[in-house]
Structures are given as structure tokens and as C-alpha cells.
Amino acid sequence: MTHRIVVLGGGYAGVIAARRLADRLADRLADRLPDRAKAAVTLVNASDRFVERVRLHQLAAGQNLRDIPLRDVLKGVRLVVARATAIDLETRAVRTDDGQEIPYDTLVYTLGSRGGTAGVPGVAEHAFRIADHDGARALRRRLADLRQGAVAVVGGGLTGIETVTELAESRPDLDVELITEGAAGDWLAPRARAHLRRVFDRLGVRVRENGEVAKVADGEVLLGDGQAVRYDAIAWAAGFEMSPLAAEAGLAVDADGRVLVDATLRSVSHPDVYAAGDAAALEDGATRLSCQAAIPMGFQAAENVAARLDGRAPRRFRLRYVGQCVSLGRRDALFQLTRTDDTPIRAVLAGRAVVPLKETVVRSTVMALSRPALTKAIGTNASRR
Incomplete structure (x- = not known):
């Protein structure tokens, strides 16, 4: 049978x-x-x-x-x-x-998982959830119609950081702003955060930290302090849901x-x-x-x-982390090394030289789809204990 x-x-x-x-x-x-x-x-x-x-x-x-x-x-x-x-x-x-x-x-x-709303009213109706394929494609179409204007990326995690730098680099004609509830990249080591700031400055990314979003309307973000900010497109990268x-x-x-x-x-x-x-x-x-x-x-x-x-x-599953590789547009990246429990250490690689490393990591994930044995090299750890 x-x-x-x-x-x-x-x-x-x-x-x-x-x-x-x-x-x-x-x-x-x-x-x-x-x-x-x-x-x-x-x-x-x-x-x-x-x-x-x-x-x-x-x-x-x-x-x-x-x-x-x-x-x-x-x-x-x-x-x-x-x-x-x-x-x-x-x-x-x-x-x-x-x-x-x-x-x-x-x-x-x-x-x-899929892109979430973090419980914020109006996200589903008026923002592009870029953690999902359909949301990313919809934002692509919206940006293609813009020749100038302001774009907000909400969320200071990896998805938000990679998105805001990618948009700022590829569309210098747009004013791009990152809105994050805390500090952008606050989980990174100090050297990595400093590099991130330099990249933001170089690309002209405005960063609105400690900016709690209370509501999203059509072309508008209402912040927790009552301030309403107008944008031509709102990309949402804050939170996931199952x-x-x-x-x-x-x-x-x-x-x-x-x-x-x-x-x-x-x-x-x-x-x-x-x-x-x-x-x-x-x-x-x-x-x-x-x-x-x-x-x-x-x-x-x-x-x-x-x-x-x-x-x-x-076998018992145990994941040992190595680090977090973050693309910052097509010409910059950083690699934050971590302990096996995913907490950051001081060691950081940053700059143009890290771009090939990031691309290799991403390509290896696709290679593993048809060659699952490669997964052992990527990071599978198991024991019979």
C-alpha cells in the first residue's frame, strides 16, 4: 500500500x-x-x-x-x-x-507567512504589502506611473530597509522616506547601523524614526502624534501574519x-x-x-x-544562525555576523565588496530547490539526542 x-x-x-x-x-x-x-x-x-x-x-x-x-x-x-x-x-x-x-x-x-497589517486600519485598502508577490507587483505598476512624487516605506526591518534602498537607488526622481516605529536596524551592531546611516544619506533616504502609524488612508499616513503625511505611494513592510x-x-x-x-x-x-x-x-x-x-x-x-x-x-532539529545579509540597492550591502542564537556580534562586513556575497546567498537558495542536499551546507543541524 x-x-x-x-x-x-x-x-x-x-x-x-x-x-x-x-x-x-x-x-x-x-x-x-x-x-x-x-x-x-x-x-x-x-x-x-x-x-x-x-x-x-x-x-x-x-x-x-x-x-x-x-x-x-x-x-x-x-x-x-x-x-x-x-x-x-x-x-x-x-x-x-x-x-x-x-x-x-x-x-x-x-x-x-504573508504580509500583515500590524492591526493598522486602512493598510489592506490603501498600502502595497511588499512581502507578498501580488503587492510587490502592484507597487511596481504604481511606481511606473509616477515621474515624480513621494513614496513611504513603512517598517524598519529587513524588508523595509531593502525596499527603501532599492527604490531610492533605482528611482532618484522620487522622494523616498522610511517610517519605522523604533530605530531603523536597531537589532544590528553599531558598526552596521553606522553603515546603514551612510547609505541612507548617500541615497537621499529620509528616515522618520519612532513614527508610529495609527492609520493609512488614500495617499496619506496618519501618525500616532496626529500628524498626517501625504504620499503618492505607500509600501507596507511592517509585520507578517499566518x-x-x-x-x-x-x-x-x-x-x-x-x-x-x-x-x-x-x-x-x-x-x-x-x-x-x-x-x-x-x-x-x-x-x-x-x-x-x-x-x-x-x-x-x-x-x-x-x-x-x-x-x-x-533527528532533533536545531538551527545555528551565522548572520544576516542585507542588500542596500544593487551596489551596496552589509553582512551582520551573529551568534548561533541569531544575536549580533561586533563583526560586520559592509560595502560594495559584500554585494557578490549577498547575491551568492540568494542564488544558493534557488539552487537548493532542485538539489536539497545543498541545504546541509546552508545550515541544517540535526542530532539524535
Whole structure:
């Protein structure tokens, strides 16, 4: 009897998990293992294209990204292009918006995250959420219509910083401002923050720090102090949110809607469900929302599903961070080295020489989609303890 594995979501974690599982199953067939080891992998995703989320700021700025059809990287995986609308944990089936009901024996939940509103009224109606593909494309179209004007980027995290520098460099005809609730890049080491300031000054980026946004209207940002500032476009990069699907199904989730998993990435409430990437929260603390975490988590979830099918002991997942690489336009970047727990250290690489490093890191994530074994080099750490 064939064991049916369904991977839900075609982002970094989902594609890596599906492809690694398919490779593992191909190895079993080559070894002529008994019927109990046979399995089939299905990936369910709303699009037939892979989205490089780490490049969406480039898309918004008018650059063309590579077209990556999922079928080109999902060797040995059945692809279902449909949006999941429900999970029935009792009958073990995924329901989709086109009326399909896809049964599973093991579910790997990797629906990831999407751009959030941070609870601010008017964001969904009047701002472009650039952490999502559709939002980035919509902002691109809006900027193409502008020959001059003011653009606000709200959010002082990595997405906001990469977006505001990309826009300022590619569109010097626009007045670009970064609005952040705290200090821009306040998690970085002092040397990295100093470099960031120099880049902002060089590109002409205005920075409005400690600028709490109370409301977004049509072409206007209302700040917490009552000040209303007019803009021709508002790019939103403040906060993320999870799909409600896991919570609606009855899976144990944390306060943000991320699936609670044990050290082997298995759901704490439903042992036939695994979760990885942004959508998963380890019992001892959630990982940072990033492909740096999603890729090794997807890889290890696949390894542990395969191990249990073979009757082997699964391995505990542990992510050891190395650093954060930040693009600052096409001609500048910085690399903040960190401890393994993701806290910054004094060591920082910055400037034009870091640009090739950043590009190599980004390209390696796409290479790993069709060569999941590369994930070990990117940062998977597991133990049997």
C-alpha cells in the first residue's frame, strides 16, 4: 500500500521538503525495499511558479525576476495547482478551492507567512504589502506611473530597509522616506547601523524614526502624534501574519497561528502532521521568519518523515544562525555576523565588496530547490539526542 504524503505550500520550506522526500523515495525504490516503504509525494500550491520572496523588493523597484516553474524543480513530485481552503484532520484530507479533496497519510504543513497589517486600519485598502508577490507587483505598476512624487516605506526591518534602498537607488526622481516605529536596524551592531546611516544619506533616504502609524488612508499616513503625511505611494513592510488554515483545522498553534511542533518538527497535537518554515513554531521558541530558517526546516522535516516510514529514529532539529545579509540597492550591502542564537556580534562586513556575497546567498537558495542536499551546507543541524 502506498503511503500518501501531501506537502501544503510551495515556498522555500515546502519545495525543499517535497523534493527531498521524492529523492528519498527514489532511493528506496532503487534499493528494492518492501511495499511498506513505498510512498508518493504531492505538493499543493496556489501557483505553478516559485516566488523568490527575498527578491520581492527588486520586483517592486522594476527589476525582472527569474521565472521558476515549480514543475522544473519538483522531480518525482505530483503538483496540484489549487488553493487549500480546509484541512480535515479526522478524515485526513486537504480541500481546495476547485473542489478537490486530496487524501493524505502524512501532511507537511508549510504554508508560510504573508504580509500583515500590524492591526493598522486602512493598510489592506490603501498600502502595497511588499512581502507578498501580488503587492510587490502592484507597487511596481504604481511606481511606473509616477515621474515624480513621494513614496513611504513603512517598517524598519529587513524588508523595509531593502525596499527603501532599492527604490531610492533605482528611482532618484522620487522622494523616498522610511517610517519605522523604533530605530531603523536597531537589532544590528553599531558598526552596521553606522553603515546603514551612510547609505541612507548617500541615497537621499529620509528616515522618520519612532513614527508610529495609527492609520493609512488614500495617499496619506496618519501618525500616532496626529500628524498626517501625504504620499503618492505607500509600501507596507511592517509585520507578517499566518494563514488561519492550521488554527481553523484544530491543530495546536501559538498566539501567531504557527503550528506548534516538537524537536522533530512533528505537530504536538496530531502526529501525522509536520510543519516547517514560517508556519512552524518549535516548543522552545519560534525561529526567525526567513528562508535561512525555512530551508533547513523543510529539509529536516522531510528527513524525519522518511525516517519514521523506515522505522528509524528521527533527528532533533536545531538551527545555528551565522548572520544576516542585507542588500542596500544593487551596489551596496552589509553582512551582520551573529551568534548561533541569531544575536549580533561586533563583526560586520559592509560595502560594495559584500554585494557578490549577498547575491551568492540568494542564488544558493534557488539552487537548493532542485538539489536539497545543498541545504546541509546552508545550515541544517540535526542530532539524535
